Amino acid sequence: MLHHSDQLDLMYQALADASRRAMVERLALGPASVSELAEPLDMSLSAVVQHLQVLEASGLVHSEKVGRVRTCRIEPQALDIAERWISQRRAIWERRFDRLGQILANQANEQDKESKS
Amino acid sequence: MLHHSDQLDLMYQALADASRRAMVERLALGPASVSELAEPLDMSLSAVVQHLQVLEASGLVHSEKVGRVRTCRIEPQALDIAERWISQRRAIWERRFDRLGQILANQANEQDKESKS
DNA sequence: TGAATGGTGAAGCATACGCTTAAGTATCCT
DNA sequence: AGGATACTTAAGCGTATGCTTCACCATTCA
Numbered sequence: 378m379l380h381h382s383d384q385l386d387l388m389y390q391a392l393a394d395a396s397r398r399a400m401v402e403r404l405a406l407g408p409a410s411v412s413e414l415a416e417p418l419d420m421s422l423s424a425v426v427q428h429l430q431v432l433e434a435s436g437l438v439h440s441e442k443v444g445r446v447r448t449c450r451i452e453p454q455a456l457d458i459a460e461r462w463i464s465q466r467r468a469i470w471e472r473r474f475d476r477l478g479q480i481l482a483n484q485a486n487e488q489d490k491e492s493k494s
Numbered sequence: 495m496l497h498h499s500d501q502l503d504l505m506y507q508a509l510a511d512a513s514r515r516a517m518v519e520r521l522a523l524g525p526a527s528v529s530e531l532a533e534p535l536d537m538s539l540s541a542v543v544q545h546l547q548v549l550e551a552s553g554l555v556h557s558e559k560v561g562r563v564r565t566c567r568i569e570p571q572a573l574d575i576a577e578r579w580i581s582q583r584r585a586i587w588e589r590r591f592d593r594l595g596q597i598l599a600n601q602a603n604e605q606d607k608e609s610k611s
Numbered sequence: 612t613g614a615a616t617g618g619t620g621a622a623g624c625a626t627a628c629g630c631t632t633a634a635g636t637a638t639c640c641t
Numbered sequence: 642a643g644g645a646t647a648c649t650t651a652a653g654c655g656t657a658t659g660c661t662t663c664a665c666c667a668t669t670c671a
Contacts, residue, residue: 382512
């Protein structure tokens with residue numbers, strides 16, 4: 378079984394490469410074969426297959442071979458997991474920031490009262 | 495100057511490590527010193543500093559030294575950039591999915607008409 | 612002043628990554 | 642059958658990553 382943290386490792390690692398992101402961008406437009414994915418990339422087909430393996434291991438992409446062509450498609454729920462971690466951190470940070478704002482506002486209020494007394 | 499794509503490389507690379515994510519999670523709660531960041535992590539202080547450098551290079555974290563303690567804090571706008579790439583891919587994928595739904599609905603409609611003629 | 616604290620910098624090392632080339636397999640087409 | 646297409650697999654290679662240890666500073670405090 379895969380730990381949630383390992384899952385994130387694989388996913389962010391997969392996204393940390395411009396070629397792989399290009400492949401995901403292409404697949405966001407619709408399914409594609411391996412050679413179609415390779416076409417815009419300046420590297421051997423072998424290298425593309427290796428990138429594809431990284432994407433598949435991360436769960437971001439799934440592929441299936443029929444006849445001699447392998448068709449790849451994105452797994453959009455996997456993107457959710459990657460996105461969720463980020464948005465949760467941001468939410469925590471913003472909540473903290475709001476609290477901080479309140480504290481500062483209260484302090485200003487207190488000082489205001491004091492100056493009037 | 496830093497290309498947008500390199501920026502994403504650095505950011506996702508930075509997030510692709512559980513220790514570094516732990517550091518970001520800690521910093522989401524508020525600023526911390528290097529040793530505070532190191533405390534829950536099972537590695538040398540030196541290693542933590544190296545992780546910190548990766549986080550700083552990515553723009554996710556900023557730090558500043560006063561006296562002999564370095565205080566670190568997250569840079570929440572940097573998280574936005576990472577999040578945006580993902581949500582944009584998802585948006586494109588979903589738009590495509592909607593179109594596909596329409597096409598299938600239209601086809602079903604056509605077939606329906608034919609079967610009645 | 613001298614010890615403790617908090618961090619810095621460099622070197623070294625094992626493993627992982629991103630790529631290449633080269634040789635092979637399975638499928639499709641004529 | 643024979644050739645073209647679409648991968649697949651394995652080996653190799655240079656560089657990057659994630660640590661460690663050890664030798665340093667600076668600051669702070671007794």
